[in-house]
Amino acid sequence: MPVPVPDLLRRLTTLLLFALAWTLPAVPALAAEPSVAFVYAKDAPLAELHAFDIAVVDPDHGFDPRSYRGPDGQPDTAGSELFAYVSIGEIHASRSWAARVPASWRIATNAAWASEVIDQAAPGWAEFVADTIVAPLWEKGYRGLFLDTLDSYRLASGADMAAQQAGIVRTLRHLRARFPGIRLILNRGFEFLPQLRGEVYAVAAESLYRGWNAGTGRYQEVSEADRAWLSGQLKRARDEFGLPAIAIDYVPPQQRQLARETARRIKADGFIPWVADGALATLGVGSVEVIPRRVMVLHDGREAPQLNYANAHRFLEMPLNHLGYVVDYVDVNSPLPATVDGRYAAIVTWFGGELQPATRLRLAPWLATRIDEGLRIGMFGDLGHLRTPGLAETTGLKVQPAARGSVQIIHRSPAVGFELEAIPGPPVTPLAxxxxxxxxxxxxxxxxxxxxxxxxxTPWGGLLPSRYAVVEMPGGIEQSRWVTDPFAFLQAALALPPLPAPDTTTETGRRLFFAHIDGDGFPSRAELPGLPLGAEVLLTEVLTRYTLPHAMSVIEAEVAPHGLYPREAPAMEAAARRIFALPNVEIATHTYTHPFFWAEVDKGRPSTAAQGYTLAPPGYTPNLEREIIGSTEYIRQRLAPAGKPVRLLLWSGNAAPTLRALAIAEGAGLLTMNGGNTIASRTYPSLTAVGPLGIRLGEHFQAYAPIMNENVFTNLWTGPFYGFERVIETFRFTGSPRRIKPIDIYYHTYSATKRASLNALHKVYSWALAQPIHPVFPSEFVEKANNFNTLVLARPIDRDAILVRNATHLRTLRVPPQLGLPNLTTGNGVAGWLKGEEGYYLHLAGSTAELRLTPTPPALPMLASANARLAGWARSGGAIRFRLAGHAPLEFDLANVAGCTLSMAGSPLAPTGSDKRLTHYRTSHAAADFDLRCPRQ
Known part of the structure; x- marks a missing residue:
């Protein structure tokens, strides 16, 4: 029995440990029993792999382990690491270095995998592995290897087994000496463990319960004798050598439930499981299972010039985003994915018309296979593909004869007639x-x-044809409406479970606020006494008055001495320098010549025909690098204060950049925003007028401006010039009953040139500042929008919890009421919550968390809301130490703190008031550390 520690000593020890936990930097480390995933596909789901402590990938696919770790290239204590797959015993011709292996080192063939076995005893092989295979991986940032084919030497008849084994030991020790700190996971290699005690990080083995026969291409159950032998070897590695023991089993990817059951059996045996397909090409099940947050949307790429204008993107992606889901688009005119793995919660189709016959014939069996696999499918728009032979039988639908005469409604769900009454008509595809x-x-x-x-x-999904999805308003009104509630339909048709949804509208309980300004009109003179530059009026009347976060941009061709207004350039550049020097302004580029059609610029063609104007100098050939990188360098060299970066690109014109434009911007280190067309108001009260979070092209993401600018409210700047005050209607529409967007005051420099438009700005700012807001810079919002796509939710297979991983910037989860609330006594990484109209906004204390949700959690002291980011949170008994860091004098609310004392920088901080369970605090500091001391609860 342990000796009791005196109470005073216990308190001092607790305080010391508490202080150390707060002040010491995180040390990169892996869990004692890490979760492990193996995915060798070229399109390995890197975002989802963050759910695992270790993710083994094929390094030949060009992954970047440093960027995978995070912004600083270093994992935190709960970070995820990429390990590189390396074959030690065999080589395949596809490897870049295969031709450099001498023929004399090739001693056998593995026909099942079309590879050649290497002589492990060959002089120089250990050095070749280190110099040619591993050194490039180390240089890229890999710090761990999964070493495969360690027993392939047994395929070489007549080989000296002892010499082969000695050669492998020599190679592994050479790697350890050459690359200090490298972690090695062995695939089998049990015979080497006695010689390599303390030099191996973990051991793995394949086919404990279920295997894959590469020769026959079949999945098979492992015999009892083979299982007993392998289990004994894994137990010995675990118990005698103290190594994490990993069992890799194989199950067809569509048999998800079997994969779960197999993983649980492995876990119950005391081993680390990974269960996936035979090629390890899909996201399987390990110690944790990723909660699918992706929806695959199939569309017909012929229907719109760019994805930005496709119906699925315009109308459907926003509801899916709000429910917590990321959308991946697949053009049905391209090859369809061979498999749909555990990343995906469901599939949606939205076609505006009949598909091409060849496309329909390819699509029908693909959809039938997905239905057979148990995937939910929601079908929007044109449903003609359901008439394809074979698909109707799979769906169980009855294809009816065409309707005769008029039709009338005989049954209607309350969800139909959402924004517009359903007008019945003969079904284009008559189904029952x-x-x-x-x-x-x-x-x-x-x-x-x-x-x-x-x-x-339906049992497999749902149908929503065009007439009852989104319809255009009659009478020439350029508006549309949802006939059926998209949120209700998606949840029912796709059987979407209630999800702790990552939320980009809110942080620490308050609605995000920021402002961003496109540089258009910088040379314009204001209609005010003295005719000052609009930019100067913007500086004096707005930016220095509202000292909250803004992004300001300029168009190089407008402002620069080599631009269109060289005589005005000195005054304009001086105004820009003064604006960019303000601490509440971050610097953005609005490009070189303000292209209108980015697809035309990508082709090197002037984008002037449709709009009838250009800011380009004579003879200029449109060029993406010049527009993006060149304009950024101009600002850095001539306008930005020393040391202040240009972080943001605000897209111009149609704000529909191409994949190459996004790639250039990202390669230049720029975050990007604009586009989206959210214009809902009292005169356009529809969710169809609310855009999605952004658009992803390939591996690149463009965040949309949450709310559109004053052009929309002033009839393209023709008047009324006070019209921007109506953006308050948009803020209200997107704030309740669903908070869909943050508050973003988005306008152009020319809004400072007229008294009416200035008055509108003041009215809009005054309304926003009267709300409970959380101010952020636009770049911070863009980082949250990007993080929405990469944040991971997962479930441990052995306990009831939800794991949050990779929440580097986005720190709010919106939890539906039916899921309950986190138990702060058993959960980890949650600082508190605030109730909203749709559920609870949970405040994450860091990039990782574990949620143990319960209907009635104990009422512990917690953070309810704040206008600043939670930069630290440590709970120890009755004490909580936390840090808030924001962009305005701090305002925050604590819950359940009756009888507690709060201090800031060692001095007591008195509350400004209280109501019910909340206690309110304010301080003039924008960032501070706090200590909360409470009686033990």
Whole structure:
């Protein structure tokens, strides 16, 4: 029995440990029993792999382990590390270095994998592995290797087994000496463990319960004898040598439940599981299982000039984003994915018209296979592909004869008639669903008594044809409406479970606020006494008055001496320097010549025909590098204060950059924003007028401006010039009953040239500042938007919890009420929450968390809301130490702190008031450390 520690000593020890935990930097480390994933595909899901402590990948696919770790290239204590797959015993011709291996070193062939076995005893092999294979990986940032084919030497008849084994030991020790700190995971190699005690990080073995026969291409159950032998070897590695023991099993990717059961069996045996397909090409199940946050959307790329204008992107992606899901688009005219793995919660199709016959014939069996695999599919728009032979039988739908005469509604769900009443009409694709699992949301009957179910929830998904999805308003009004509630339909059709949704509208309980200004009109004179530059009025009347975060941009061709207004350039550059020197202004470029059609610039063609104007100098050939990189360098060299970066690119014109434009911007270290067209108001009260979070092209993401600028509210700057005050309607529409967007005051420099537009700005700022807001710089919002795509949710397979990983910038989860709240006594990484209209906004204390949700958590002291970022949170008994860092004098609320004392920098901080369970605090500091001391609870 332990000896009791005197109470005073215990308190001092607790305080010392508490202080050390707060002040010492995080040391990169891996868990004692890490979770491990193996994915060798070229498109390995790097975002989802952050759910695991170790992710083994094929390094030949060009992954960057440094950027994978995070912004500083270093993992935190709960970080994820990429390990590189390296074959020691065999080589394949596809490897870049294979031709450099002498023929004399090749001693056998492995026909099952079309590879050659290497002589491990060959002089120079250890040096070749280190110099040619591993050194380039080390240089790229890999610090761990998974060493495969260690027992392939057994395939070489007549080989000296002892010499082969000695050669492998020599190679591994050479790697350890050459690359200090390298972590080595062995695939089998059990015979080497006695000689390599303390030199191996972990050991793995394949096929404990279920295996993959590469020769026959079949999955198979492992025999009891083989299982017993392998289990004994893994137990010995674990118990005798103290190594994490990993069991890799193989299950068809569509048999997800079998993969879960197999992983749980492995875990129950005391081993670390990974269960995936035979090629290790898909996201399987390990010690944790990723909660799927992706929806695959199939569209017809012929229907729109760019993805930005496709119906699925314009109308459907926003509801999916708000529910917590990331959208991946697939053009059905391109090859369809061979598999749909555990990243995906569901599939959606949205076609505006009939598909090409060849496309329809390829798509139908693909959809049938996905239905057979148990994936949910929601079908929007044109449903003609359901008439393809074979698909209707798989779906269980009855294809009816065409409607005769008029049709009338005989049944309607409350979700139909959401923003516009349903107007019945003869179904283009007449379908009916009968039997178990079919739930009509809209049923029609024709003159002959025949029934149709155009809006239908099915056992495998749901149908929402164009007439009852989004329709254009009649009468020449350029507006549209949702006929069916998209949130309700998506949740029902796709069987989406309630999810702790990553939320980009809110942080520490308060709605995000920022402002950003496109540089257009910098040379314009204000209609004010003395005719000052609009930029000067903007400086004196707005930017120095509202000292909250802004992004300001300029167009090089407008402002520079070599631009269109050389006589005005000295005054304009002076104004720009004064603006960029303000601490509440971050610097952005609005490009060199303000291109309108970015796709045309990508082709090197002037983008002037449609809009009838250009800011380009004579003879200029449009060039993406000049527009993006060149304009950024101009600002850095002539306008930015020393040491202040240009972090942001605000897209111009149609704000629809191409993939190459996004890649150039990202390669230049720029975050990007603009586009989106969120214009909902009292005169356009529709979710169809609310854009998604952004758009992803390839591996690059463009964040949209949350709210559109004054052009929309002033009829393209023709008047009324006070019209921007109506953006308050947009803020209200996107704030309640669903908080869909942050508050973003977005306008142009020319808004400072007229008294009416200035008055509108003041009204808008005054309204925003009267709200409970959390000010951030636009670049900080963009980082949160980017992080929405990479934040990972996962479930441990052995306990009821939700793991949050890779929340580097986005620190809010919106939790539906039915999920409950985190138990702060058992959970980890949550500082508190605030109730909203749709649920609870949870405040994450760091980039990782573990949520143990319960209906009635104990009422512990916690952070309820703040206007600043939570930069630190450490709870120890009855004490909490935390740090808030923001961009305005701090305001925050603590909950359940009756009887507690709060101090800042060693001095007591008195509350400014309290109500119910909340206590309110204010301080003139924008950042501070706090100590909360409470009676033990």
């Amino acid at each position: 669903g009968e039997g178990e699992g079919f739930s009509p949301w809209l049923s029609l009957k024709d003159s002959a008594g025949q029934r149709f179910d155009p809006v239908l929830i």
